[in-house]
Structure formats: C-alpha cells, structure tokens
C-alpha cells in the first residue's frame with residue numbers, strides 16, 4: 001500500500017507533535033512514531049518541564065519564548081492548562097553562569113524578573129534557604145509545562161484537523177525524489193509526500209547521517225523527593241527553581257499532583273552515572289536549599305541529545321532538498337517546541353518562518 005500526503009513527520013515526541021499541529025492547519029500530514037507518543041524511551045515524557053522567559057543559555061531565545069508562550073496558551077482551549085505559571089526562582093553567585101546569563105538574556109529583550117535577596121526569597125518561599133552572598137531572581141510569569149499533557153494536546157489538535165498518526169512502526173528510510181520524498185516504513189509500506197520533517201530525537205542520526213558527528217546523548221537522572229514540610233513545597237508556596245550549585249546546575253519543580261519535589265542536575269559531562277547514587281547526590285545538594293527531604297521514592301532517566309555548542313540544530317538536510325529536521329535540544333528544548341514546530345512547518349511548506357532558523361543551521365559546525 002502506498003499512501004500520499006503533503007508532509008510526513010517522523011518521530012512524535014514534543015517536536016514532531018508540535019510540527020504536526022502546525023502543519024495540520026495548512027497541509028495534509030502523516031506523523032509516524034516507532035513506539036507511542038510520550039514513551040519513556042524518548043526525551044519528552046513526564047509530568048513537567050521548566051519554561052523560563054529569560055534563558056541564561058542564550059539571550060537570542062526571546063522571539064522563540066514569546067511565540068511559544070502564545071502557542072502553549074492557545075492549546076488550553078477551555079481545558080486544563082498545559083502551562084502552569086507557578087514562577088521560576090533562579091539563584092546563585094552573582095557572577096556565576098546562571099545569574100550572569102539570565103541578566104544578559106533580560107538585557108537582550110527577555111523578561112527582567114524580580115531581584116530578591118536570600119532573605120527576601122526565604123520570606124516569599126518559606127521552604128527556600130539560600131546561601132549568604134547569592135542573588136536570586138523570580139520570573140513570576142514563567143513556570144512549568146505539563147509535558148505529557150502538552151504532547152497529547154498537540155497531537156489531538158493535529159488529528160482533529162485531519163492529520164493521520166501511525167504508531168508502533170518505525171521509518172527505515174527517507175529518500176528524495178523528483179516530486180518530493182519517499183518514506184519507507186519498517187513494515188515495507190511507502191508514503192509519497194512533498195516533504196519530510198524528521199524529529200527523531202536521540203535516534204535522529206539514523207535518518208539524518210549528516211548530524212551523526214555532531215551529536216552525543218547524555219543520560220540524565222531525575223529523582224522525586226518527599227519533604228518533611230510538605231505544606232511548603234506545593235506549587236502555591238514553591239515555584240520551579242534553578243540553583244547554581246557548586247557541583248552544577250540543580251533544577252526542579254514543586255510537588256504538584258502529590259508526586260513529590262522533582263529535581264536533577266543538568267549534566268553535560270560524559271562521566272558514567274549510577275541512577276541511585278546520582279539521585280542521592282541530588283538529594284544531598286537540594287536539602288541545602290529546600291530543607292530535609294526523604295530519599296528519592298522514584299528515580300527516572302531521560303536522555304539529552306547535545307551538540308558541541310549545546311544549541312539546537314534546525315535545518316534542511318544537506319543531502320536531500322525536501323527533508324527538514326530539528327534535533328539536539330541539548331536539554332532545554334521542550335519549552336520552545338511550539339515555535340520550533342511552526343518553524344519546521346513553514347520550512348517544509350516553502351514559507352519564511354516568523355522565527356529565524358539561521359542561528360541553528362548545521363553549517364556552523366563545518
């Protein structure tokens with residue numbers, strides 16, 4: 001059997017789901033997922049991802065943030081919100097990478113946030129104790145995205161507009177043809193389309209070999225912790241947080257839906273990690289800021305796909321004219337998925353995207 005459509009999307013984590021949602025407004029789209037959307041082998045699963053309005057990683061993210069916030073809010077449509085504005089508290093030494101980067105991002109058009117001293121942070125959020133000499137900033141309009149719900153909503157929006165989803169079957173090959181692309185599935189089925197968008201996460205180099213030399217996957221460990229003061233760590237008393245700990249960037253979320261405080265170190269090194277040891281290390285460090293916590297009652301792992309400059313790659317495949325891709329969100333891409341999905345849809349349909357993809361071109365590694 002050969003199906004036809006305008007655009008095929010390969011991989012339905014948050015990037016593929018967002019690309020499908022955008023494409024489905026303007027074109028006939030088929031999305032293909034090897035497993036199930038939101039499966040725990042991918043990078044988009046879980047109850048929460050952080051969304052900051054000023055991002056220390058790159059002051060240039062402001063347009064992506066603005067567009068993504070609009071699109072996340074659009075997904076709400078009278079139902080439960082995907083974006084919970086619980087605020088984000090960032091704290092660290094004033095000249096550390098986190099606080100200096102956030103200041104630079106705010107100066108470049110991001111959101112300035114509210115500066116807080118350690119004492120003010122403790123008054124506002126009684127669970128929080130920050131070291132003397134640190135600075136803190138609260139981004140009240142930032143917070144957390146309900147990740148699983150967000151992916152489900154994006155796909156539901158796409159299918160409601162007529163997009164088709166094939167799950168439990170992988171894509172083996174995507175080749176350029178005179179008229180567009182031929183996509184071959186693992187079961188031998190073929191799909192003819194004008195263009196393909198590949199958002200295959202950690203496995204993307206299987207389908208976009210040009211990316212292979214520039215990507216590495218770094219497993220991350222997350223722990224869920226019960227506080228001895230549960231009344232202080234719910235979303236009404238504790239925002240999402242990022243601390244510039246001496247051992248690394250320690251981030252996490254308040255206990256919402258009774259799951260516990262979720263936290264982890266944002267790790268880019270290549271050292272081997274034992275999940276139980278790492279979860280205990282997170283607890284030890286987190287207790288300095290949030291007070292006594294029980295050992296993790298749940299531990300999860302998830303992969304970051306990372307480029308040498310820890311930035312995204314969003315581009316046309318150098319070897320195939322009708323193939324576009326987005327990858328390597330280097331541990332901070334979820335929040336931008338709606339804007340990146342829209343960018344991919346515009347590129348695949350031959351339009352000029354509202355957000356400029358050129359900073360994320362593959363050629364920067366040449």
Ligand SMILES: Cc1cc2nc3c(=O)[nH]c(=O)nc-3n(C[C@H](O)[C@H](O)[C@H](O)COP(=O)(O)OP(=O)(O)OC[C@H]3O[C@@H](n4cnc5c(N)ncnc54)[C@H](O)[C@@H]3O)c2cc1C
Nearest residue numbers: 011013014015034042043044050171201302329333334335
């Ligand atoms: C622990 C952790 C914490 C994070 N925290 C944050 C955060 O707080 N804020 C933030 O903004 N970002 C965060 N991120 C980053 C963000 O979650 C990822 O950038 C994002 O989820 C990547 O989505 P993706 O769609 O590219 O990949 P994935 O979600 O991995 O989706 C790719 C999909 O492609 C499928 N696939 C692969 N090959 C094929 C094939 N051949 N055929 C068909 N399907 C295929 C896979 O099965 C998979 O489902 C975090 C990531 C992790 C791991």
